[in-house]
Amino acid sequence: MERLRPTVPNEDDDRLLSPEELEAFFRESNAKAGPGREPDWEEHLAAMSESRLQGTVEA
Numbered sequence: 779m780e781r782l783r784p785t786v787p788n789e790d791d792d793r794l795l796s797p798e799e800l801e802a803f804f805r806e807s808n809a810k811a812g813p814g815r816e817p818d819w820e821e822h823l824a825a826m827s828e829s830r831l832q833g834t835v836e837a
Contacts, residue, residue: 817825
């Protein structure tokens with residue numbers, strides 16, 4: 779059985795950005811991020827593990 783959902787007006791629809799505005803937003807955000815790169819997953823895991831170990835030693 780298929781469920782039907784009524785269309786409900788969404789007041790946010792008027793505030794949605796166009797593709798050009800989104801592209802400008804992400805360009806600006808990337809420029810603010812500064813130099814460097816995002817760590818890979820293994821680096822994230824190592825940082826989390828180190829943080830947990832420091833917490834258990836200091837506690």
